[in-house]
Amino acid sequence: MSAHSASPPVYRPPAESPSGALAKLVALLLGILVAVLGFFALMMWADARDARDDVSVATPATHDHETALPLSSFAGQVPANATELAEAHAARSATLPPIPAGDVVKVQMTLEDMAVEIAPGVRYNTWAFDGHGAPGPVVHVREGQRVQMTLTNGGAIPHSIDFHAASIAPDVAFRDVAPGESFTFSFVAGDPGIFMYHCGTKPVLAHIANGMYGAIVVEPKEALPKADREYVLVASEWYLTSDGIESPANLDMGKARAMQPDWTTFNGYANQYVTHPLTADPGETVRFWVVAAGPTLDTNFHVVGTIFDRAWVNGDMTSPQRGVQTVPVPAGGGAVFDMKIDEPGMYPFVSHAFAHVDLGQVGLLKVGTPKGKGTH
Numbered sequence: 530m531s532a533h534s535a536s537p538p539v540y541r542p543p544a545e546s547p548s549g550a551l552a553k554l555v556a557l558l559l560g561i562l563v564a565v566l567g568f569f570a571l572m573m574w575a576d577a578r579d580a581r582d583d584v585s586v587a588t589p590a591t592h593d594h595e596t597a598l599p600l601s602s603f604a605g606q607v608p609a610n611a612t613e614l615a616e617a618h619a620a621r622s623a624t625l626p627p628i629p630a631g632d633v634v635k636v637q638m639t640l641e642d643m644a645v646e647i648a649p650g651v652r653y654n655t656w657a658f659d660g661h662g663a664p665g666p667v668v669h670v671r672e673g674q675r676v677q678m679t680l681t682n683g684g685a686i687p688h689s690i691d692f693h694a695a696s697i698a699p700d701v702a703f704r705d706v707a708p709g710e711s712f713t714f715s716f717v718a719g720d721p722g723i724f725m726y727h728c729g730t731k732p733v734l735a736h737i738a739n740g741m742y743g744a745i746v747v748e749p750k751e752a753l754p755k756a757d758r759e760y761v762l763v764a765s766e767w768y769l770t771s772d773g774i775e776s777p778a779n780l781d782m783g784k785a786r787a788m789q790p791d792w793t794t795f796n797g798y799a800n801q802y803v804t805h806p807l808t809a810d811p812g813e814t815v816r817f818w819v820v821a822a823g824p825t826l827d828t829n830f831h832v833v834g835t836i837f838d839r840a841w842v843n844g845d846m847t848s849p850q851r852g853v854q855t856v857p858v859p860a861g862g863g864a865v866f867d868m869k870i871d872e873p874g875m876y877p878f879v880s881h882a883f884a885h886v887d888l889g890q891v892g893l894l895k896v897g898t899p900k901g902k903g904t905h
């Protein structure tokens with residue numbers, strides 16, 4: 530029999546290790562810390578509540594509608610005869626205009642306050658471009674040409690024009706132009722691609738949302754692969770104070786800040802190329818030059834039923850990506866897409882962020898003489 534079995538087992542609490550003592554001390558200190566922090570959090574909450582009360586007193590009641598939640602949506606609201614109106618509406622030409630000859634390309638734009646139709650039977654009070662509405666005219670030049678831009682402000686408040694294709698001091702060239710005045714500046718289009726232009730007067734969100742944007746295409750010096758058709762699409766979104774049916778809607782800044790558009794469009798009018806499709810013949814190469822004007826939302830460009838043969842992502846014209854399906858075009862950016870479609874059919878082009886399709890950023894490319902209708 531061993532000595533071990535002779536003594537009955539006695540329970541002894543394990544001796545406290547040095548690390549166990551440290552843990553207790555830390556727990557104690559943490560407890561004190563939590564209590565102290567809790568006290569300060571309570572004080573800060575009380576301060577914040579007081580500050581909030583002060584703000585609500587200081588904010589004029591007239592601004593309440595801009596921040597009230599929930600925001601009222603007029604998405605998709607059209608009059609009963611919308612189909613008829615859509616057919617009667619002349620779609621904006623998406624065809625890329627030719628490049629003017631010469632070393633200097635003179636561009637003249639006049640800004641005007643005008644109500645334009647942005648969806649069938651839906652009107653909106655824009656600050657836009659005389660003779661064009663929103664977007665403004667497509668400017669097409671070749672790399673190395675000088676663009677001489679004259680802006681005439683026929684609107685009621687100051688405006689300006691910011692060309693993303695220019696490398697130039699913005700405080701000089703993109704300065705505000707007072708109502709009734711004209712201003713000329715020039716720049717050399719030194720980088721090829723498709724670029725946005727827009728009014729840069731504060732608040733820029735309001736000026737872009739009200740229609741002050743467009744595209745400039747700078748063709749590379751070295752010719753791109755041949756394209757049979759070239760189309761320009763300017764994507765943008767609209768934020769409305771009303772449905773715009775009885776009388777034109779204005780900008781709802783609350784919705785613009787919350788990024789809750791009522792309509793999203795290609796070339797300023799919802800679904801216009803669904804009713805009046807762009808066209809191509811089977812086997813032709815079609816090139817889309819795409820700018821996302823925003824003011825805030827990107828466009829995820831995709832053509833249903835095909836794959837891009839070449840995608841110059843971000844408008845970097847040096848090396849296209851091949852065999853890609855969807856390319857994000859960032860707000861304030863552009864990209865260029867080539868596709869060759871052999872089979873006749875209706876090929877929808879969309880922002881594949883599909884809420885945008887529901888709100889109007891969709892069109893059809895009609896290849897040949899198809900029998901069926903588009904599915905998107």
Ligand SMILES: [Cu+2]
Pocket residue numbers: 656687688689728729730736741
């Ligand atoms: Cu402006």
